[in-house]
Amino acid sequence: MSVISLKHYLKRGQALPSYLGIKGSLEPDEAFALGSRVMQWSEEILLIDLSNVYNYWKWAAQGEELLPFFERKLKELFGETQLQFCFAHHPFQAVLNLKQQEESFTCLGTPQGDLYFRQQDFRYWESALEEFGKHIPSKELAEFRKNIGRFNRFLERMKINRPFDILNIKQDSLERRFGKWLGRVWSWVFKGFEKVKPEPLQGDLFQTNFSSFDISFPWQGTLLKEMPFIKRFLDHPLIEWEHMCEPLVEDMNKLLKEYRELRQERVTRINWVVTLESLEEKSCSIIFRNPHSLLDDAPKFETFLFQAYYSYLSMMKEIEAREDNLDFPIRMATVGWRLEVQESLRTAHLNEDLLSGSVSSSRMEMENKLPLSLQSFGLRPSFFPEVSFGPREDEYLGEKLPWLAASKRKPLFIFNKIEPLVLEGNYKKTFLERVSTIWWHGAEPELGDRDYYLIEDNEGIMWWAFQEPTGGWFKHGLFS
Amino acid sequence: MELNTQEEALLKEHLHKFSLEEKGPPIRSGLDELDAFFLKRGGVHYGKIIEWGAPVGRCGRFMILRFLRDLHESVVWIHGQKEELQVYAPAWAQRGIDLRLFYFIRSRNPLPELRPLFLEPAFKVIVMDCPERLSPGDWSFISSKVRENKQLLFVLRPFFLSTKRGNPLVSWRVNCWLRPKEGKYCLNFLKGGEGKIEIPMSRVRDT
Structure with missing residues (x-):
């Protein structure tokens, strides 16, 4: 072969x-x-x-x-x-x-x-x-x-x-x-063979998908043969996050010292098992959106601390919600923990020093620090707004797309769902453009002919709306 | 010590040159009348904050894009508008925005949620669109960090700013809206060279 x-x-x-x-x-x-x-x-x-x-x-x-x-x-x-x-x-x-x-x-x-x-x-x-x-x-x-x-x-x-x-x-x-x-x-x-529609920006903090992973698929990940780990029993219980940072950083430095191979790896997940005052063990997943070099993060481990904080906060919120009716202190104290590196990318074969810094490397680092992922968009060749863009991919079509010039008046924000618009009272409408069915791609009932208008209501607010050939009006965007 | 006119001119020239070297040329919108207003207070530079009153539905955000389209710097737009609204990328590209350099993130409380964005200059330009709460402590944190990291920050408000309550930490406070009947954008400067200007809509779109 x-x-x-x-x-x-x-x-x-x-x-x-x-x-x-x-x-x-x-x-x-x-x-x-x-x-x-x-x-x-x-x-x-x-x-x-x-x-x-x-x-x-x-x-x-x-x-x-x-x-x-x-x-x-x-x-x-x-x-x-x-x-x-x-x-x-x-x-x-x-x-x-x-x-x-x-x-x-x-x-x-x-x-x-x-x-x-x-x-x-x-x-x-x-x-x-x-x-x-x-x-x-x-x-x-x-x-x-x-x-x-x-x-x-x-x-x-x-x-x-x-x-x-x-x-x-x-x-x-x-x-x-x-x-x-x-x-x-x-x-x-048939995944990837269907038509792709853009996902709206993530709404809730901490409700982030770290990958495009399909949760319905029974993925059974193989763990590293030898998982680097470190354990700590605290001398006295800690409640405030600020007090936990120092021992955590100390532990991460120790971990890096004890497991030298970690220096040539980029970690994507650390499991932080926190032992609470009640001796209950709670698992906090410290997940990095992009493979993260612990060596670069040492000795202060700022990026690690950011993700640990988000994870700790969300775990504490869960506990507080669960024990809302009990007479406990506001926050449960921590008496110990165990940190174990569960997922990492072995980059020993790569000489990263030869890779020059770029926008994407600083973006990767920043994404690892944020509780939400940054989104960027790319354009797709379609006149229909819903399918004319999506998550950014390799090739940038940019202003090469001729249909961008079809109407220069488009709103910066559109609605996630297209909803019927009832036109009542005084309003002014200005025709902008007509979008026609892509009949050569086969029938797509939701992408029929549309006439786009700028609708100005009596309060002076400008909407982007379209009318279907049957006469129905729909609200699609807001000129903000 | 008194300086004669020639020495004074020379000193002025040196100071001007020094300030340019330090800050670089001002960031321009490409609309002369608008840039002239900002130049009254030294022009838009990294390290400054601009508070922008732009109620939704009145097109005030288009004018901001004029400043961002030729920057060649990475920009993060913190989108705090209603949940049901999402970014419509083609409209941004149509206005000259290079989508490769533009990143979006949704948050209504950028502080404390997105604190890391202000701790290092990974993004040279930050736009906070409709932040819900910004306490005096948040303002003093962001203003010191923006200065330290030489970032440019736009804070977009979904209402018209008024002179009743000022903001000592921002360099400019501007209200911007479109008057569709007259086909003109109106800008009302409340701080940083008070005054009003009107710019024809076609110039904002086409130039």
Whole structure:
């Protein structure tokens, strides 16, 4: 088997898929050189979630496109081996692809990778589903197997060979007939192939998704073989955060001293198990959005302290809410803790000193300090506002997009949901632009013809609204 | 010691040169009448705070983008408007904003929630859009940090600022709104060169 000579390129504006599947004999510990979240799917398949290390690799790639960068990196790390690699939008896609893959390297999102994946056969599902059964709760296994049998009989009866031949089957209808797991599997297979809509900015503090991780997927992460840890029993209970900072920093310095390999790693998760006065142990996850160098953070560990504080605060809020009716002091005191590094990216193979600082590296550091992630946007080629932008990806379309010039009057903020607008009393309307259906992409009922107007109400507030051909008015944005 | 006119001119020139070297050239909007107003108090520079009264629905934010579009610096826009509103990126790009340098984060209480943003100059420009509460302590913290880190801070208020209550920590207090009937943007400077100006809408959009 030769290492890729095929030309791979991602479609315009498309980011590298977040999951990497590796087939062959590879120890999970070796996979930590690529990502900090690794799952041993089966004896021969390893899955790596790259979503939380994506920004780091982008920085390490120093402007090079991520796909060729990874092709090169995989060769450097594993040489000319018998390993096969597949980048996918979902871990289950990677498993399915690796089951039938002949090439050493494929990537969904590339024309070739997508074509290959679309042609996949149900024949390869059998072993993938059998392995999947090992990762679901054992009490659901018998039912799951029964449903697989029914599903296979259904496919046979209907003479269906490929999943992409029956795209119109929806997840919920499959779930009703063949159970929740097969319904979910069905939705995972088509992930990344559906139309993407922008996510609104996160609202609540601490309610942050640190990655694009799919919580419905039974991900069972492999932990580091030897987890660096440190324990402390405090001389006297502590209540105030300010008093806890000093011993915490002391412990982190000790940890770095005792486990020298941590100096060449970038940590993404530290489990901080706090022992409270009541001897109850509560776990606080200190999660870094981007792989974080403890060595760079030493000796003050400012970034670590920020994330520890957010995590501690949210744990305390939970306890206070639980014990609201009890006559306890305002905050429960802490009598000890245990800090253990659970996830880290091994970067020993990289000479980071050679990587020049850039906006993205300072952004990574800042994101690690904040309780919320920073969002940035990229543009997509569409006249319809809802689908004309999304999370920023590699290619910047910017002012190259001709439709930006269609109407120069667009609001900076739009509503998450388009709602009917009742026009009453005095108002002034000014026509702005007409947006037409993308009929050549097939019928999309929610993206029909629209006439956009600037509506000024009697209080002088300006709205961005549209009228459908049927006459209905809808509120879409606010000129702020 | 008294200086003659020639010496005075020379000194003025040196001082001007020194201040430019120290602060760099002022940040401009590209609209001469607006820039002239800001230049009355030395021009917009890093390390300054501008309080901007821009009630929602009256287009006051468009004018801010005039200052940010040619900066080539990373900007963080702290979005504290209603939950149901989200950023519409194409409109920003259309106004000349380089989306690669623009970051958004939602918070109504930037202090204490987003304290790290003020502790180091990772972002040279910070825009706090509709912060809910800013105590006198918060104001003194941000003003000292903004000066120390040489950041430019815009504080956008969802109401018109008034002269009844001042703000000693900001360099300018400006109300901005659009009069669609006349097709003009109105700016009312309450602090930092008091006065009013009107700018035709087409110039704000097209220049």
